[in-house]
Amino acid sequence: xxxxxxxxxxxxxxxxxxxxxxxxxxxxxxxxxxxxxxxxxxxxxxxxxxxxxxxxxxxxxxxxxxxxxxxxxxxxxxxxxxxxxxxxxxxxxxxxxxxxxxxxxxxxxxxxxxxxxxxxxxxxxxxxxxxxxxxxxxxxxxxxxxxxxxxxxxxxxxxxxxxxxxxxxxxxxxxxxxxxxxxxxxxxxxxxxxxxxxxxxxxxxxxxxxxxxxxxxxxxxxxxxxxxxxxxxxxxxxxxxxxxxxxxxxxxxxxxxxxxxxxxxxxxxxxxxxxxxxxxxxxxxxxxxxxxxxxxxxxxxxxxxxxxxxxxxxxxxxxxxxxxxxxxxxxxxxxxxxxxxxxxx
Amino acid sequence: xxxxxxxxxxxxxxxxxxxxxxxxxxxxxxxxxxxxxxxxxxxxxxxxxxxxxxxxxxxxxxxxxxxxxxxxxxxxxxxxxxxxxxxxxxxxxxxxxxxxxxxxxxxxxxxxxxxxxxxxxxxxxxxxxxxxxxxxxxxxxxxxxxxxxxxxxxxxxxxxxxxxxxxxxxxxxxxxxxxxxxxxxxxxxxxxxxxxxxxxxxxxxxxxxxxxxxxxxxxxxxxxxxxxxxxxxxxxxxxxxxxxxxxxxxxxxxxxxxxxxxxxxxxxxx
Amino acid sequence: xxxxxxxxxxxxxxxxxxxxxxxxxxxxxxxxxxxxxxxxxxxxxxxxxxxxxxxxxxxxxxxxxxxxxxxxxxxxxxxxxxxxxxxxxxxxxxxxxxxxxxxxxxxxxxxxxxxxxxxxxxxxxxxxxxxxxxxxxxxxxxxxxxxxxxxxxxxxxxxxxxxxxxxxxxxxxxxxxxxxxxxxxxxxxxxxxxxxxxxxxxxxxxxxxxxxxxxxxxxxxxxxxxxxxxxxxxxxxxxxxxxxxxxx
Numbered sequence: 001x002x003x004x005x006x007x008x009x010x011x012x013x014x015x016x017x018x019x020x021x022x023x024x025x026x027x028x029x030x031x032x033x034x035x036x037x038x039x040x041x042x043x044x045x046x047x048x049x050x051x052x053x054x055x056x057x058x059x060x061x062x063x064x065x066x067x068x069x070x071x072x073x074x075x076x077x078x079x080x081x082x083x084x085x086x087x088x089x090x091x092x093x094x095x096x097x098x099x100x101x102x103x104x105x106x107x108x109x110x111x112x113x114x115x116x117x118x119x120x121x122x123x124x125x126x127x128x129x130x131x132x133x134x135x136x137x138x139x140x141x142x143x144x145x146x147x148x149x150x151x152x153x154x155x156x157x158x159x160x161x162x163x164x165x166x167x168x169x170x171x172x173x174x175x176x177x178x179x180x181x182x183x184x185x186x187x188x189x190x191x192x193x194x195x196x197x198x199x200x201x202x203x204x205x206x207x208x209x210x211x212x213x214x215x216x217x218x219x220x221x222x223x224x225x226x227x228x229x230x231x232x233x234x235x236x237x238x239x240x241x242x243x244x245x246x247x248x249x250x251x252x253x254x255x256x257x258x259x260x261x262x263x264x265x266x267x268x269x270x271x272x273x274x275x276x277x278x279x280x281x282x283x284x285x286x287x288x289x290x291x292x293x294x295x296x297x298x299x300x301x302x303x304x305x306x307x308x309x310x311x312x313x314x315x316x317x318x319x320x321x322x323x324x325x326x327x328x329x330x331x332x333x334x335x336x337x338x339x340x341x342x343x344x345x
Numbered sequence: 346x347x348x349x350x351x352x353x354x355x356x357x358x359x360x361x362x363x364x365x366x367x368x369x370x371x372x373x374x375x376x377x378x379x380x381x382x383x384x385x386x387x388x389x390x391x392x393x394x395x396x397x398x399x400x401x402x403x404x405x406x407x408x409x410x411x412x413x414x415x416x417x418x419x420x421x422x423x424x425x426x427x428x429x430x431x432x433x434x435x436x437x438x439x440x441x442x443x444x445x446x447x448x449x450x451x452x453x454x455x456x457x458x459x460x461x462x463x464x465x466x467x468x469x470x471x472x473x474x475x476x477x478x479x480x481x482x483x484x485x486x487x488x489x490x491x492x493x494x495x496x497x498x499x500x501x502x503x504x505x506x507x508x509x510x511x512x513x514x515x516x517x518x519x520x521x522x523x524x525x526x527x528x529x530x531x532x533x534x535x536x537x538x539x540x541x542x543x544x545x546x547x548x549x550x551x552x553x554x555x556x557x558x559x560x561x562x563x564x565x566x567x568x569x570x571x572x573x574x575x576x577x578x579x580x581x582x583x584x585x586x587x588x589x590x591x592x593x594x595x596x597x598x599x600x601x602x603x604x605x606x607x608x609x610x611x612x613x614x615x
Numbered sequence: 616x617x618x619x620x621x622x623x624x625x626x627x628x629x630x631x632x633x634x635x636x637x638x639x640x641x642x643x644x645x646x647x648x649x650x651x652x653x654x655x656x657x658x659x660x661x662x663x664x665x666x667x668x669x670x671x672x673x674x675x676x677x678x679x680x681x682x683x684x685x686x687x688x689x690x691x692x693x694x695x696x697x698x699x700x701x702x703x704x705x706x707x708x709x710x711x712x713x714x715x716x717x718x719x720x721x722x723x724x725x726x727x728x729x730x731x732x733x734x735x736x737x738x739x740x741x742x743x744x745x746x747x748x749x750x751x752x753x754x755x756x757x758x759x760x761x762x763x764x765x766x767x768x769x770x771x772x773x774x775x776x777x778x779x780x781x782x783x784x785x786x787x788x789x790x791x792x793x794x795x796x797x798x799x800x801x802x803x804x805x806x807x808x809x810x811x812x813x814x815x816x817x818x819x820x821x822x823x824x825x826x827x828x829x830x831x832x833x834x835x836x837x838x839x840x841x842x843x844x845x846x847x848x849x850x851x852x853x854x855x856x857x858x859x860x861x862x863x
Contacts, residue, residue, distance in 0.1 A: 044506020
């Protein structure tokens, strides 16, 4: 459920980048103050562990399909929220680069979706309250499953919100939510169970390993702090959304209007589309950009309205032709490189 | 998000490519990072019904693949293995948005299909840019770039550790899986409890390892501060590379090259 | 520089779980000496070298490096003088590239960037691996990893080199290179190993440990050729000294 570059608008991408980077900076700062230098190598290898752990696919009972562990909650239980957030962010960064899971611009969204919720919401509000420091297996299992469910569902909901805010897909908000949440409920059930099993196994063998629990006294999250940080996060999120609302005055309205107007109002559709495409023109680049006028001088490549008649045909032919030409040039460059190599050898 | 044995070896291959020595590989990692970001932002800033203007942007990945001597086939294959989330979500566009806007030989094309096609192109462009970035820039180089761009050190250090130990732990997992396969007689997948135990063991070993790494760090004078030192010079070439490519992306964003070429070919004056 | 560079007096160490690992050890090692420490598994070899680096502090008795006793206060300083080469290079080399790894120590010592560069080059030259400088660690062979591990200790300019199983994971050729390298060093060397032939070649002195106590301490050539002493300590003659050869 990694968000992809192709689905988001630059404003959403950059907005979430800014938000995620500020949380990373906050965590880095926290870590500096509560420094136990042992945590540095532990965080590092735990990040690698998440990758390696993902190579082990397990069977999801009764479905025949398979799943693998994600990271957030397990990292938080072992490292504490601040360190875990940095670790999960770095894991996502590596995934974005090496596996193109998500992509560079969507990275901000992905860090937000997969990092914030497990570290700062699911862990303090669910896992810690239910499982706490106890070594009761049942509590650990319940806390883990519920924690993963909450984390993943919030993440899935964010994916929907980000997609709809970006306005690249036609999928209505409610339908999309209706698809995403049940799927992730299933995934979360399995993942939560496996994580519970891991924690129980490790606790039985080496009960003193859990960093966050053992260091709760020196400024790792207690409930009060958790509530404060959630408050801050809510403010940040609210800030982002209201920023959208103010720079794109009809962004939210638009997505809402689409859901309600989609099926019953065919006559309005064209009208709506015109509005949409005008809106798209406006929102296409960064908010408050100054290129708007230029674009209206060249309306033919600004929106779908232009996709008619000769201009679009010439556009497509020209596009394909240039594509062919670049491929050809590419092949020629490669050919000469190889010849050079042979000559020098 | 899927990471299996196959991808683990593939990861090694991308890593191997990144240590080649070509003009592109020698460009400062900061320049490549910035250019890639600008490219992606420009591409996804196109309106959702845009197709033709996007075509011209293929020049960038193709140019890089050629100049950096990357195996085009591998890159293309990887693009299609990537998690198809965007394509799955995008497929709803043609289903929901069915307004016919252009008819070619009696075949109606709906705006939904056009926006879907646009998503596919954007997807290919952004994903290939990511792959090419990592195939032309060594990961330590990227870490260095991030450090110089003032990303918090703890974060950069995390990336370095992950990069170093992903291969070590990956091999450990491959060995464990082989050992299990030997005794599982063709049964695929793990029952949940077994997966829990295997992962638990791996976790314990990982934590033990972090203890030894910590000792190694301490025996070399680690006291909580990490100092990173490596000089990289942002040369004139790097500057030109950044400026010229970024300028091209932005200019092409507003003056579609595709249309100009197309008009020329069709013999229509503008 | 004190004459005795390492001095242990009635040293004991008990793990937090109650395992008695070191049970009253006394020895003196003089400057420039190279000493092999051998013994079967669980004899206390690894515990002993972890004490020399201040990771485990003596439960009772004392251990002095130079004139400084190892304790909580001095351990950071002592690590500068005692360079520990780990058994598994994957634990020791934790940075992404060879350069970063070797530079880690000197940077912590507060060297300037130019000094660090120089230091890295010199240490790599000493182990004959200058060409590996910009390679990522995971691309190295095990022999190369071992050499780089030693280089990153050398870059700290230690007086004493302590090595845990230096020949493990190595093929014959890399092992031979390692032996030649170790013979060149003039540092005080302490080598813990099961590879008795390596000890025989590199060290002039040998200490046998069993159950945390010293069983024998003397010239390596004498001790390692005494079949009875070795057998009592669950060891075997070094291969080069074995006469009941298969070919015979």
